[in-house]
Amino acid sequence: MIDNCRTGYFQFDARQDGLYFIVFPPKDGNRPVSIDDVLYYIEKKKINCDTVKLGEAVKAGCNTETEVKVSEEIVHPYAEFVDYRISADCMRAEAVFYPPFVGADMLTMEEIVKDLQYLGIKHGIDNNSIEQMLSVREYGKAYNVAAGTAPRDGQDGYIEYKFNTELKPRPKINDDGTVDFHTLENINHVNKGDVVAVLHREDRGDDGIDLLGRRVLPKKVNHVVFRHGKNLVQSEDGKELISQVSGHVVLEGDKIFVSNVLELVNVDNSTGDIDYDGDVVIKGNVVAGFTVKAAGNITVSGIVEGATVIAGGSITFNRGIQGMTKAVVKAGGSIVSKFIESAESVSAGGSIEADSILHSKVTSKETIKASGKNGLIIGGDVKAVYMIEAKAIGNTMGTNTTVGVGVNPAMKRRVDELKNSLDKLGNNKIQLDQLLSAIRKKQELEGSLDAEKHELQTKTMRNVIMLEQEITKQKKELEELRKQIGEEKRACIKVYDAAYVGVKLVFGDQCMFLKKKYDYCQFVKEGADIKCVAI
Incomplete structure (x- = not known):
């Protein structure tokens, strides 16, 4: 009898008069003997016996210890053994205990480990599981005695x-x-x-x-x-x-x-308004009512209708502007257009060049040229700082046309404003610097500042920084205006064909109405007068 086994189990007993089969009932309601385990045992050990009697003994042994003679043969006693089963993926090994004949040897830990090693198992032998198996010895139960280390699956990148x-x-x-088709x-x-x-x-x-x-x-x-x-x-x-x-x-x-180049076919309901931090290239048209803004350059291969086009750089219109008296075009750099017609406002920080400028308000901080086959400036108000060139200004019908060069009087007033503002800002900065100096001396003497003085110091330093930024900004604007005013002395309006009656010439704050036709000449300012001289 095996004392530490709490499940039902069986043993064979090889005696002089034959082979006996003993069934021990389970303890505390545990699992009874399985006839399948008994049949597997006799097949494994090649034991010939009466299987009917074996079955009857197994049934009776569920409740009480049962012994029955099952063979007249003398059988060699078999020791306790284990049936090992290795999974197909070689990641798990199970062991099923089978009891020894009465009086035969019991297995030890060392013998089981040697068995596993003999089977080729080099990794994952579970000694704790084997010890538990030996201490309890539940015969017929599959114990996990060895386990491989499973791989850890990763994740896709x-x-x-x-x-x-x-x-x-x-x-x-x-x-x-x-529905707003402008905001897409x-x-x-x-x-x-x-x-x-x-x-x-x-x-x-x-x-x-x-x-x-x-x-x-x-x-x-x-x-x-x-x-x-x-x-x-x-x-x-x-x-x-x-x-x-x-x-x-x-x-x-x-x-x-x-x-940094945005390419579009057209600007219309399919695109909405465009506001882009780079260059914009439009292969088609800009439809009336829509807006195109770009931090860089803008190029339009088709027609710009009554739209708004604003660029931080230069603008090129391969066909031209059909403004419908609504178009607004503004460039930080130059503007080149096939033609400009009926535009509400066209302005450039650089030069403007077009084959014809008709009934439009056009301003440039440099030069305006109506060059090409037609070279017309008719109607509207066209002004540049340095020079205006055209084949013809005005027409035989006396259409009101204003062309002007030089600095706008408002720019001169702005220069005076900037001078006064810079004087005030400079004085304010001197006062703030003095206050900061006094606070620093107090800090050096006392070692620290109270909360009120510390807050005053922080506020003053912030105001100094803001003042310095504003001074720098206004100095830059003043320098640019002075440069333009300095170039005003050489401002001129050149006509390579004719300037017609009805044209108004403006040089700064001086103006002149043409009362006759002028051919192939240029207009300049001499003293307080506007004169026509040879080119």
Whole structure:
């Protein structure tokens, strides 16, 4: 009898008169003997006996110890043994205990470990499980006696996009129910230095080891890399994709593109108004009522109707402006247009050049040239600081046409304003500097400042910084105005064909109405008079 076994179990007893079979009932309601285990045992050990009697004994042994003679043969006693089962993936080994013949040897820890090693198991033998198995000896139960180290599966790499990858332009619905086609979110704006995408590298996981000591690979994961065009650079650690320019970002397939040139077919209901931090190229037209703003240059291949076009750089209109008395065009640099007609306002920080300028208000801080085949300036108000050139100014019909050069009197007044303002700002700064100096001396003498004086010091320093910024800004404006005023002495209006009656010439604060036709000449200011001289 095996004392430490609490489940039902059986033993064979080899005696002189034959083979006996003994069934021990379970303790405390545990599992009774299974006939399947008995049949497996006799098949494993090649024992010939009466299986009917075995079955009857198993049934009776559920409740009481039962002994029955099952064979007349003399059988060699078998020791306790274990049936080992290794899983197909070699990651788990189970052991099922079978009882010894009465009086035969019991297994030890060392013998079980040697058995496992003989089977080729080099990794994962569970000594604790074996000790538990030996202490309890539940026969017929499968114990896990060895386990491989399972691989740790990783995760696919992926790219996190910091912009909308599925732009779908939708018009804005106003509170009154009307539809605003001017405001469409159809551009992913990006500034220089912005992170447009973040790379989350794949986690490849960790290798496992099976019972035979072999490496077990985790599942394959997807490896991802940034695919991108120019104007993008990866961070030092390779995890961020950074824009090198201000412009817009798009995703085509899995490739990221950043450009500081926005290319459009037309500006109309399909695009809405455009406000772009870069260059804009429009292959078609700008429809009336819409606005195009760009920090850089703007190029329009088609017609600009009664629209607003504003550029920080230069503007080029390959066909021209059909203003409908509504068009507003403003450039920080120069403007080149095939023609300018019926524009409410066209202004440039640089020069303006067009084949013809008709019935429009046009101003330039440099020069205006009506060059090309026609070279016309007819109607409207056209003014430049340095020079205006045209083949013809006005027409035979005496259309009211104003052309002017030199500095606007308002600019001179602005110079005086800036001088007075700079004097006041300079005095204020001197006073603030003196106050700061006094506070610092007090701090040096006393070692520290009370809360009130510390707050005064902080406020004063902030005011000094703001004053310095304003002084710098106004000095820059004053310098630019003085430069323009200095160039005013050489301002002129050149006519290579004719200037007609009805034209008003303006030189600064002086004006002259043409009472006759002038051919191939230039107008200049001499003293307080405007005179016509040879080119």
